[in-house]
Amino acid sequence: MASEVNVGLIGFGMAGQVFHAPVITAIDGLRLRSVSARKPEQQKVLQERYPGVAVVAHADDIIHDDDIDLVVVATSNDVHYTLAKAALLAGKHVVVEKPFTNTAAEADELITLAKERGLLLSVHHNARWNSDFLTVKKVMESGRLGRLVSFEARYDRFRNTLREGAWREAGLPGSGILYDLGAHLIDQSLQLFGTPEAINADLRKQRPGAQAVDDFELILHYPQLKVSLKGAMLVKEPSPRYALYGLNGAFVKYGVDPQEAALKAGESPRGNPDWGRESSDIWGKLNVLQAGTDIIEYIESERGNYPAFYRNIWAAVLGRQTLAVKPEEARNVIRIIELAEKSWMERRTVDFNL
Secondary structure, X not given: OOOOEEEEEEOOOHHHHHXXXXXXXXOOOEEEEEEEOOOHHHHHHHHHHOOOOEEEOOHHHHXXXXXXXXXXXXXXXXXXXHHHHHHHHOXXXXXXXXXXXXXXXXXXXXXXXXXXXXXXXXXXXXXXXXHHHHHHHHHHHHOOOOXXXXXXXXXXXXXXXXXXXXXXXXXXXXXXXXXXXXXXXXXXXXXXXXXXXXXXXXXXXXXXXXXXXXXXXXXXXXXXXXEXXXXXXXXXXXXXXXXXXXXXXXXXXXXXOOHHHHHHOOOOOOOOOOOOOOOHHHOXXXXXXXXXXXXXXXXXXXXXXXXXXXXXXXXXXXXXXXXXXXXXXXXXXXXXXXXXXXXXXXXXXXXXXX
16 A cells, blocks of 8 residues: 555534544645535535545445545444445444444454454544543653543533533433543543443433433542542632542542543634643642642653544554554443443442443
8 A cells, every 4th residue: 555545434413524634634645635515504604624635424424435544433423333334344444433333242343344354443532642641651661650540531511501412412322421522531531540330420411301310420440549520510710620639649630631622613724733622721730648648749641642543543544553443342331321220220330341
């Protein structure tokens, strides 16, 4: 294969417009060749921003295009599995927007199919390259907190009304913020700590007329460590995004990674020397006991780096790098969501099992 990888993007809603197209087009070696966009307003935006990219009406026009090497599925969650399967059967490498699938069984089937066909399969867990998460990793690796005993992470919004016609808020499989925002937090926790021993969950529908989960709390049980993951749609006053407590002290981080806001504003990471840089007023606070003395420091945040995901995809397709986001890891995210739903339904802690 030549060093240029032709990409077809299925879906040009928020995910396609904000998280995929601008990043794909910022990566040397990736060529965004065609995009499926059903709505006239999406087609207009696509033609204005990417005049050299073909606009197609149907996913099949991308899946069965012989010139496409990599298919990116950035649609509603209910068709991730079917579109990814069709693309793999057509001999394409595939990236799926998170959450991977609606069930672990579907994920397992896709993983097996990709292996049988010798194709790349990955999931867009781009929050691994958030500035705040990269900073949390740096603080943990420094060892200054001592043995970690409690890890808390939140992903909150404030929207007290439902969006009419929004698939994420419909009462469908894969809808709700546990699959949406929760998938990020679960993936990050698995990266830091591996799979837990057990899980218990509290899942709520709090807004009037809510059909999908809009408030969640998961507790992941590890030996000598409690991991608490939360997300809600009715948080007007923000809590810390991360709070880490260890035998030597704490690290607390407010604020959010700036990349999403920059992408929504139409900025591109290409040639931007300040891409992913946080403002110093949201750097995290480290408070530790060191040699009998209280030490307080504000830790400069790491730079966010969403392009790293697609640089790795390009290199992995060409066989130059190991895949960063492995489908088995994304599959375990879905399994934890399934077990969280079971925990809440049965009002008990459930053991993690594959």
